[in-house]
Amino acid sequence: MEKKNLLVGQSGGPTAVINSSLYGVVKAGLQEASVGHVYGMLNGIEGFLQDRIWEFGKDISLVEIEKLKTTPGAYLGSCRYKLPECMEDAVFAILFKKLKALNIGYVVYIGGNDSMDTVSKMSRYAAKIGSDIKVCGAPKTVDNDLVLTDHTPGFGSAAKYVATTVREITIDANVYETKSVTIVEIMGRHAGWLTAAGVLARKYKGDNPLLVYLPEVAFEEETFIRQVEAALEKNINVIVCISEGIHDAEGVLICEYGNEVGVDSFGHKMLAGAGKHLENLLRDRLAVKVRSVELNVVQRCSTMMMSKTDQQEAIGSGTFAVASVLQGVTGKMISFVRKPGDTYAISYGLEDVNEICNKEKTVPLDWIIADGSDIADAFLAYCEPLIKGNVDIPCDGLDLPDFVYRG
Amino acid sequence: MEKKNLLVGQSGGPTAVINSSLYGVVKAGLQEASVGHVYGMLNGIEGFLQDRIWEFGKDISLVEIEKLKTTPGAYLGSCRYKLPECMEDAVFAILFKKLKALNIGYVVYIGGNDSMDTVSKMSRYAAKIGSDIKVCGAPKTVDNDLVLTDHTPGFGSAAKYVATTVREITIDANVYETKSVTIVEIMGRHAGWLTAAGVLARKYKGDNPLLVYLPEVAFEEETFIRQVEAALEKNINVIVCISEGIHDAEGVLICEYGNEVGVDSFGHKMLAGAGKHLENLLRDRLAVKVRSVELNVVQRCSTMMMSKTDQQEAIGSGTFAVASVLQGVTGKMISFVRKPGDTYAISYGLEDVNEICNKEKTVPLDWIIADGSDIADAFLAYCEPLIKGNVDIPCDGLDLPDFVYRG
Numbered sequence: 001m002e003k004k005n006l007l008v009g010q011s012g013g014p015t016a017v018i019n020s021s022l023y024g025v026v027k028a029g030l031q032e033a034s035v036g037h038v039y040g041m042l043n044g045i046e047g048f049l050q051d052r053i054w055e056f057g058k059d060i061s062l063v064e065i066e067k068l069k070t071t072p073g074a075y076l077g078s079c080r081y082k083l084p085e086c087m088e089d090a091v092f093a094i095l096f097k098k099l100k101a102l103n104i105g106y107v108v109y110i111g112g113n114d115s116m117d118t119v120s121k122m123s124r125y126a127a128k129i130g131s132d133i134k135v136c137g138a139p140k141t142v143d144n145d146l147v148l149t150d151h152t153p154g155f156g157s158a159a160k161y162v163a164t165t166v167r168e169i170t171i172d173a174n175v176y177e178t179k180s181v182t183i184v185e186i187m188g189r190h191a192g193w194l195t196a197a198g199v200l201a202r203k204y205k206g207d208n209p210l211l212v213y214l215p216e217v218a219f220e221e222e223t224f225i226r227q228v229e230a231a232l233e234k235n236i237n238v239i240v241c242i243s244e245g246i247h248d249a250e251g252v253l254i255c256e257y258g259n260e261v262g263v264d265s266f267g268h269k270m271l272a273g274a275g276k277h278l279e280n281l282l283r284d285r286l287a288v289k290v291r292s293v294e295l296n297v298v299q300r301c302s303t304m305m306m307s308k309t310d311q312q313e314a315i316g317s318g319t320f321a322v323a324s325v326l327q328g329v330t331g332k333m334i335s336f337v338r339k340p341g342d343t344y345a346i347s348y349g350l351e352d353v354n355e356i357c358n359k360e361k362t363v364p365l366d367w368i369i370a371d372g373s374d375i376a377d378a379f380l381a382y383c384e385p386l387i388k389g390n391v392d393i394p395c396d397g398l399d400l401p402d403f404v405y406r407g
Numbered sequence: 408m409e410k411k412n413l414l415v416g417q418s419g420g421p422t423a424v425i426n427s428s429l430y431g432v433v434k435a436g437l438q439e440a441s442v443g444h445v446y447g448m449l450n451g452i453e454g455f456l457q458d459r460i461w462e463f464g465k466d467i468s469l470v471e472i473e474k475l476k477t478t479p480g481a482y483l484g485s486c487r488y489k490l491p492e493c494m495e496d497a498v499f500a501i502l503f504k505k506l507k508a509l510n511i512g513y514v515v516y517i518g519g520n521d522s523m524d525t526v527s528k529m530s531r532y533a534a535k536i537g538s539d540i541k542v543c544g545a546p547k548t549v550d551n552d553l554v555l556t557d558h559t560p561g562f563g564s565a566a567k568y569v570a571t572t573v574r575e576i577t578i579d580a581n582v583y584e585t586k587s588v589t590i591v592e593i594m595g596r597h598a599g600w601l602t603a604a605g606v607l608a609r610k611y612k613g614d615n616p617l618l619v620y621l622p623e624v625a626f627e628e629e630t631f632i633r634q635v636e637a638a639l640e641k642n643i644n645v646i647v648c649i650s651e652g653i654h655d656a657e658g659v660l661i662c663e664y665g666n667e668v669g670v671d672s673f674g675h676k677m678l679a680g681a682g683k684h685l686e687n688l689l690r691d692r693l694a695v696k697v698r699s700v701e702l703n704v705v706q707r708c709s710t711m712m713m714s715k716t717d718q719q720e721a722i723g724s725g726t727f728a729v730a731s732v733l734q735g736v737t738g739k740m741i742s743f744v745r746k747p748g749d750t751y752a753i754s755y756g757l758e759d760v761n762e763i764c765n766k767e768k769t770v771p772l773d774w775i776i777a778d779g780s781d782i783a784d785a786f787l788a789y790c791e792p793l794i795k796g797n798v799d800i801p802c803d804g805l806d807l808p809d810f811v812y813r814g
Contacts, residue, residue, distance in 0.1 A: 171480035
């Protein structure tokens with residue numbers, strides 16, 4: 001049988017382990033006798049359309065490939081390009097001509113729900129024209145908002161970063177004997193998974209963070225002020241975790257109350273400042289010291305608290321994706337299936353990308369308790385296994401993390 | 408000879424290793440035959456005046472004491488209380504009555520330049536009344552702004568956190584092929600040491616951060632815009648490091664250009680928002696994507712990138728402080744003296760606290776180059792040894808950092 005080549009791409013925002021997924025794909029592709037070359041699209045499908053490709057084992061050595069497991073970001077570069085809705089659009093013919101010219105038989109695209117839209121369209125176009133190119137998606141997002149999968153690579157490491165950081169911010173806040181409120185703003189536009197992970201910082205029942213607000217439940221300022229006042233009765237220093245996307249009952253974002261808002265190329269609102277707004281609100285209304293800390297991009301791009309479980313599962317999902325396309329699977333995303341029982345274990349599954357793309361999985365409402373200001377223990381049982389295990393990050397001569405770069 | 412007791416306190420803002428200094432003091436005190444009990448002031452001199460004390464080996468076990476080496480913050484709690492200027496003030500008599508009642512012979516106060524003011528006043532008052540209580544200071548500050556010492560515990564770990572984070576933010580910014588500027592706002596009101604540490608993130612000459620602005624040099628917006636434009640010609644994604652305290656030639660803080668400003672109990676301005684202001688400025692003036700990241704309190708309270716050199720030197724300075732007060736030294740701060748030669752090594756020295764308190768050491772002007780937008784290699788030679796060595800942080804059952812708390 002003629003050998004076909006494997007093409008892999010990364011899309012959407014960076015995470016701590018999207019390069020671990022890439023590592024899994026690349027290693028499996030290089031080891032598989034029926035695969036010829038393993039190519040990477042630079043900056044996703046957008047870069048591939050500009051003939052920007054990279055060959056693994058040639059443009060990057062086998063030694064350097066090992067470093068992918070401990071390098072955050074997106075080694076191949078990313079894009080937010082969306083293929084046209086109309087299958088008659090000329091871009092599809094151009095794309096598949098390029099795939100054919102490179103003798104591509106298999107495509108793995110690593111990304112979130114926008115990226116699964118690309119997998120859906122490519123696999124549907126392949127079916128339409130009778131191409132035998134197989135296209136599967138490997139999941140990725142710190143937001144953990146993909147449907148039909150127990151969780152998503154990237155979330156565990158980001159959750160561990162959030163939990164660690166909230167624990168450290170609590171220590172920082174406890175230094176003075178002055179009543180204070182610290183608001184920690186965490187990523188999450190519509191899904192509060194990462195903010196909920198703030199409760200992992202607690203060392204005992206009743207510990208900080210005392211209040212946690214997710215975008216799944218409408219946020220009401222007067223209720224919030226009363227809940228903060230009640231919390232200050234229990235603890236001199238109160239830590240509050242909020243999602244960037246919290247909004248009121250009318251759907252108006254809290255950050256819009258005081259700030260200007262932009263829109264990114266997917267029409268997503270660019271959020272900033274819910275924490276800053278609430279800091280100003282509390283300072284006006286309560287006679288306490290208030291500060292806000294926006295965890296910002298570091299929570300998604302840091303390896304400082306990489307979860308070994310997350311890393312290993314990301315590698316495994318990449319390996320499974322290659323096995324799947326080689327077996328003829330197309331139009332599917334690798335899913336994570338949690339096995340029943342007390343000991344945490346997962347298996348990989350396959351789900352129709354059409355059922356995944358452009359959908360969002362939010363935190364179950366019965367996991368949000370105390371009038372929308374706290375998280376139920378069921379979340380802890382769900383989340384704790386995902387942050388387990390630490391990873392040694394190789395260091396350079398300065399003892400700083402030694403990442404791999406495309407150069 | 409009658410045994411005297413040792414009293415230790417912490418003051419000022421938290422760092423990653425102020426508890427390592429405390430560990431050095433406590434271990435030395437407990438091991439020293441001529442020392443009776445080792446007491447801690449809770450929340451510094453302010454808490455001691457309220458009779459809030461803690462006994463090491465009793466209120467905290469010897470096993471728990473070991474965890475101080477890897478716990479950030481200030482285990483004993485801190486204060487920003489300043490003793491009165493007038494030696495006739497009744498508070499001094501009250502303070503020394505309490506010291507006598509507890510049979511204190513030795514006091515070690517760990518803190519920055521405001522804390523050295525406390526050491527100065529206590530030792531001067533002791534001399535005035537003929538008390539034989541010996542009082543010394545152990546240095547601490549992430550700002551590295553104490554005079555008469557090569558550097559200060561807390562700086563190395565914070566510098567390593569900044570360097571690592573800037574490297575990770577650079578990776579995050581490089582993901583897209585769209586021109587972008589990311590402004591990273593770093594702590595430092597008058598001294599730019601920590602911001603300068605951003606240049607350690609560079610992996611090669613000409614790497615990000617391409618621009619670095621310290622408060623030692625006046626900041627001019629039009630020059631800044633031209634320098635950013637020039638940097639964008641060299642690199643699609645430009646990372647800019649700024650100190651929170653950058654100001655114009657008239658001394659007006661850049662954060663004041665757009666934001667409200669408060670004042671803390673020492674009369675220090677509470678800064679926030681220079682990064683946000685410059686983000687808005689660049690977005691208005693240049694047609695590029697701009698974002699700002701404020702590293703905020705995490706840079707001073709995180710153990711994620713603790714420097715082993717910093718930790719060990721902090722412990723050593725605590726040990727040396729105890730040896731000094733036992734030898735009758737008073738009114739001195741432990742200083743760090745860098746030994747000449749190619750291999751980095753320090754010895755501890757003693758400097759008059761009156762020459763240290765209320766003064767600030769800033770970055771030498773000849774280490775600030777390229778029209779105030781870059782840092783000279785001399786800084787690298789100075790700073791690199793201070794971040795060397797990594798520390799394993801003990802973890803709890805969730806694999807999150809296992810810190811010790813006063814409970």
